[in-house]
Amino acid sequence: MKLEAPSSPSAVAVPNRIEGWAKVTGQALYADDVAWPNMAYGYLVRSPHAHARIVSVDLEAARSMPGVLAVLAGPGSTAPYGIMPSNQDEHALATGKVTYFGEPLLAIAAETLRTARAAARAVRVAYEPLAPVLKTGSQQKAAPQVREDAGDGNLHKAVDLEFGDVAAGLREAQFTRTDEFFFQGNNHLALEPHAVTAFWQPDGQLVLESSTQVPHYVQRSLARALGLPEHQIRVMVPTLGGGFGGKSELFPHEVAAALLSRSCGRPVRITLSREDVFYTHRGRHPVEMKVATGFDRQHRLQAMSFESRLDGGAYSSYGIASTYYTGALQPTTYQIGAYRFHGERWFTTKPPCGPKRGHGTTQPRALLEVHMDRVARDLGLDPIELRREILQPPFSVTVNQLDITTSGLAECLDAVERMSGWKERRGRLGKGRGLGFACSSYLSGAGLPIYWNPLPHSGARIAIGRDGGVQVACGITDIGQGANTVLAILAARSLGVALGRVRVTSADTGTTPVDLGSYSSRVTLMAGNALLTAAERMLDLLRQAAARHWQVPAQEIARDGEDFAVLGRDERAAWTEVARWAEADFGPLVTAGGYTPAPPRGRHKGSGVGPSPAYSFSACIAEVEVDELDGRLQVQRLYVAHDPGTPLNPQSVEGQIRGGVVMGLGEVLMEAQAFNPDGRHRGPHLLGYRIPTMLDVPEIEIAVVGQPDPNGPLGAKEVGQGPLNPVIPAVLNAVQDAVGIELHETPVTPDRILRALDAKRRRGNAR
Amino acid sequence: MAESVMRLRVNGREHHLVVSDEATLLEVLREQLHLHGTKDGCAVGSCGTCTVWLDGVPRLSCVTLAKTVEGRDVVTIEGLAGWWGRERPGEGAAAFHPLQTAAVEAGAVQCGFCTPGMLMAGAALLRDTPAPGREEIREALSGHLCRCTGYEQIIHAVELAAGRMGEATPDEA
Ligand code: FES
Ligand code: FES
Numbered sequence: 001m002k003l004e005a006p007s008s009p010s011a012v013a014v015p016n017r018i019e020g021w022a023k024v025t026g027q028a029l030y031a032d033d034v035a036w037p038n039m040a041y042g043y044l045v046r047s048p049h050a051h052a053r054i055v056s057v058d059l060e061a062a063r064s065m066p067g068v069l070a071v072l073a074g075p076g077s078t079a080p081y082g083i084m085p086s087n088q089d090e091h092a093l094a095t096g097k098v099t100y101f102g103e104p105l106l107a108i109a110a111e112t113l114r115t116a117r118a119a120a121r122a123v124r125v126a127y128e129p130l131a132p133v134l135k136t137g138s139q140q141k142a143a144p145q146v147r148e149d150a151g152d153g154n155l156h157k158a159v160d161l162e163f164g165d166v167a168a169g170l171r172e173a174q175f176t177r178t179d180e181f182f183f184q185g186n187n188h189l190a191l192e193p194h195a196v197t198a199f200w201q202p203d204g205q206l207v208l209e210s211s212t213q214v215p216h217y218v219q220r221s222l223a224r225a226l227g228l229p230e231h232q233i234r235v236m237v238p239t240l241g242g243g244f245g246g247k248s249e250l251f252p253h254e255v256a257a258a259l260l261s262r263s264c265g266r267p268v269r270i271t272l273s274r275e276d277v278f279y280t281h282r283g284r285h286p287v288e289m290k291v292a293t294g295f296d297r298q299h300r301l302q303a304m305s306f307e308s309r310l311d312g313g314a315y316s317s318y319g320i321a322s323t324y325y326t327g328a329l330q331p332t333t334y335q336i337g338a339y340r341f342h343g344e345r346w347f348t349t350k351p352p353c354g355p356k357r358g359h360g361t362t363q364p365r366a367l368l369e370v371h372m373d374r375v376a377r378d379l380g381l382d383p384i385e386l387r388r389e390i391l392q393p394p395f396s397v398t399v400n401q402l403d404i405t406t407s408g409l410a411e412c413l414d415a416v417e418r419m420s421g422w423k424e425r426r427g428r429l430g431k432g433r434g435l436g437f438a439c440s441s442y443l444s445g446a447g448l449p450i451y452w453n454p455l456p457h458s459g460a461r462i463a464i465g466r467d468g469g470v471q472v473a474c475g476i477t478d479i480g481q482g483a484n485t486v487l488a489i490l491a492a493r494s495l496g497v498a499l500g501r502v503r504v505t506s507a508d509t510g511t512t513p514v515d516l517g518s519y520s521s522r523v524t525l526m527a528g529n530a531l532l533t534a535a536e537r538m539l540d541l542l543r544q545a546a547a548r549h550w551q552v553p554a555q556e557i558a559r560d561g562e563d564f565a566v567l568g569r570d571e572r573a574a575w576t577e578v579a580r581w582a583e584a585d586f587g588p589l590v591t592a593g594g595y596t597p598a599p600p601r602g603r604h605k606g607s608g609v610g611p612s613p614a615y616s617f618s619a620c621i622a623e624v625e626v627d628e629l630d631g632r633l634q635v636q637r638l639y640v641a642h643d644p645g646t647p648l649n650p651q652s653v654e655g656q657i658r659g660g661v662v663m664g665l666g667e668v669l670m671e672a673q674a675f676n677p678d679g680r681h682r683g684p685h686l687l688g689y690r691i692p693t694m695l696d697v698p699e700i701e702i703a704v705v706g707q708p709d710p711n712g713p714l715g716a717k718e719v720g721q722g723p724l725n726p727v728i729p730a731v732l733n734a735v736q737d738a739v740g741i742e743l744h745e746t747p748v749t750p751d752r753i754l755r756a757l758d759a760k761r762r763r764g765n766a767r
Numbered sequence: 768m769a770e771s772v773m774r775l776r777v778n779g780r781e782h783h784l785v786v787s788d789e790a791t792l793l794e795v796l797r798e799q800l801h802l803h804g805t806k807d808g809c810a811v812g813s814c815g816t817c818t819v820w821l822d823g824v825p826r827l828s829c830v831t832l833a834k835t836v837e838g839r840d841v842v843t844i845e846g847l848a849g850w851w852g853r854e855r856p857g858e859g860a861a862a863f864h865p866l867q868t869a870a871v872e873a874g875a876v877q878c879g880f881c882t883p884g885m886l887m888a889g890a891a892l893l894r895d896t897p898a899p900g901r902e903e904i905r906e907a908l909s910g911h912l913c914r915c916t917g918y919e920q921i922i923h924a925v926e927l928a929a930g931r932m933g934e935a936t937p938d939e940a
Contacts, residue, residue, distance in 0.1 A: 023882050190880075
C-alpha cells in the first residue's frame, strides 16, 4: 500500500491527495455530515413565481405546529449585502416582492427536517404576480423593473474600453469579418449541494461550518448583513464537495441559518436540495456576443471590436466583474493592433448568475475562436497557421495593458497539432467527420482583490512543534482541487522535510491567516508564494540556531536530507533536534509570509479586471462525427495541451485538465440553465439538466507543456480553469469542418444541427 | 406519522431501529446510524452518490424506503474494507479494499463526494467480474456522476485494482 509518505525527503514522492484515505473510506466529513449536539434543522420557503409582489404572509399555523422552533420572514439581514462593494443588493429573505422562481422568502427551524418541511406547507403567502422579465437589452421593451433599488430600467451596468483606434483599424483593413453568438447559461453542478450549520452562541459569537469556497468573504459579508463585528464571526469549511465557482459568496441559506440559530438558541443546519441549487445558481451567464475583426495584407490582426450582453438574473452577484471579464482576456492570446470592448449586464427575473470555472472568459473565448476559424476559412488559411502568426509572445504587454510572463501557447499549438495528426488527417477523415481547433488563456489569480485594500491576498503561517512536526496554517479552501496537498508539497520541498511531517490547517477564519479564497485560480500561486516566504523565514531561524550551536557562520550550515550539517566538518543533527535548539534560542517557532501581486500596469477604469501575476495557456483539437440524418454529434476524441508552468502535483494537474475538459464538453453538448416563458427553470433536476456521464466522455489525449514561471511558487501557474475554455469552440469548429455548418449558439443539440443543415441545403438550392 | 420497529444488518452489525414509514434507507444510514460516508447528491435516484450494497447488490439508498428492506444486509462505504477482510479469511483485518487504495493512487479522488457511491459500484463489479474490460467498467459506472475528475482516473483505478486482485488470487483469474 503506498498511502504513507516516504520517509526520505529526497524522495518527496507525491501522494495524489493527503486526505485521499479519508475520502475513500467515508470518513471525510462534509458540511451536511457534521452533526452538532442539539442541532435543529432549517428550511427555506421559496417563491413559486418568477416575479410577484408579496401581498401578505401568514405564519401562525406554521408557528404553532409541534416541533417548530422558529419561523422568520424577511429581510432578516439588517443591511443589504453583496460580494461586490459597489453592489450591495441582497437580503437573506425577500420582502416586498420576489424576483425569481425559487427565491427564498421565509426560513423555518424545527426539531426535524420533516417537521420543517411540513411547516413550510402550512405557511400562507399571497402573491400578486407580475410579468416575468426574461430577455435582455432592447428585447425587454416596456418590461417591469426587476430591482426597484437599482436605477431606471433593467440595465445593471454598461462598460466600455478602447485601446487604439478601432474604427480606423477596421476601416483600413484588407479583410474584415463579423460574427455573432449566443452562449447559453449553465450551472456548476458540484455534486455536493450547499450546506451550512450555524450556531449563534450565547456568548454572542457566531460560528458557521459551511460549504463555501470563500470563508473570508462569507465572514465579511455576514458581518455586514447581521451588523456584527467581523471578529465575532468564525467561518470554517469542512471537506468541500466541489465548487467550480458556485460557492463563492454569501448565500441566503447561510444568513438564514444564523438568524434561525439566534431565534431558537441552538445550532441550525440548512442543506440545499438539488433543486434549490439550481435556484441558488450564480452559474455561467448567458451572453449574446458580437465580434468584428480587421486583418491587414500580412494577416495581422489590426483591430477587434467585441460586444457582449449578459443576462444577469435577479441580483448583481459578481456581475460587474463577470461583465468586464467578457472583454478582458481576448488579447492574452493574440496581438491586436487596436481593441474595443463594450459590455452590458441586464437584470432579469431568473436565478442570479455569477462566476463559473473560466469566469466570464469562457463565453467570449467560444465566439472568438469560432470567429478566427471562419476568418481562416475565408482567407483559405490553415486555422492553426493563422493563429501562429499573431500569437501574443512571452514576456510582453497586451494591447489592454496586461503583463504576460511565460507563455507556452506556441507549444500548446504544436502539441495538439502533432497529437491529432492535424496536418495529415484534416480534410481526409471522410464524410461527416471533422477536426476543429481552438486555444485560450486564463489567470493564475486576479491581480486585485474584490474589495480594495492594501493587505496581502494570501497569508500563510508555519509552526514547528517540539515533536518536529510542521504545521501549516492558511486560509485557503480545498474545494477538491487538491489545494491542501499542494501546500503540503510546497512546505515539504521548501523546508526539506518528509511530507509526512506536514499537517495543513486551512479554511478557518478563526485560526488561519486570511487567504481571499478559492476562486480565479489563485490558490497555488498566491498561497504558495506566501508559504514559501514563511518557509524561508523558518529555515533562517533553524540555520541560525544550528550555527550558534556549532559556533560556525550560518553560511556553513548545510542540509543532508532532513538533517542539518556543517560544511566540511563531521557535525550533523536531526531536524527535530535543530528545531529544539531554535525553540530554545527564539521561543516557540512560528513564522508567517504574505503575498501581494505587483500592482497592475493599466490605469483606466476597468483595469482591475484581467491582470494576473501569470497566465496559463491551453489549446484543444476536437475530432467529431456528425450524423446528417438525425443530427447526432459524437465527439470521438479530444487532444488537449496546457501550460501550467511547473506542475507541482502532476497527477492532480492531469485530473484538473480532465475535469475541466469534460465540464467544457458538457457545456457545448448538453447543458442549459434554461427557462420556460413563465420564468420557471425548465428542469431543476438531474434528468432535466444533464451532465456528462462516463459514457459521454471520449478518449482525451493530454500534453503538459511550458516553462517555470518567475512569478509562480517553484514556477507554478494555474490549471483549474484554463483547460475548459478551448474545448467548446474546438467542438464547434470541428462540426463546421465535418458538415460545413456555422452554429451560432450553445449547446449544440441534434435539433440545432439539423436546422443548420437544413438552412445550408436551402442556401445550396437557392444558388 | 407512522413508525415501525425494524431489523437491519449494516456492515456486519445487527440493528433494531424505530423508523418512520417515509424514511429512506439513505436517511436511516446517515441520520440514525451516523454513517455519513453515503452521500446525498440528488435524493431522487439520478446521481449514484448514495449507492450501498443491499444483500450484495448496489442499490440507490435515496430511493429505497427503509421499511421495505427489513431484515436485510447492507454494506456501506464504511464497511467495504471490513467486508473485504471477511471475504479473505486468514489475511487479517483490512484497512482498505484494493479499489480504495487504487482510487487514491490513481488520482480518482478529487472532491470525493462521488467517491463512496462510485467505489461501492466499482467494488461490486470487481467482485462479480474479476477482470472487467474498459467498456464493462464504463457501463457499470455510467449511472454515477462525477463532476471533478472527467472519469478517466476512476476507470484507471478500477483497472489497477482489478490487476492487483487478479494477481492476488491466481486461481480465480
Ligand atoms: S442521492 Fe441517490 S441517486 Fe442521487
Ligand atoms: S471527485 Fe468530486 S464529484 Fe467526483
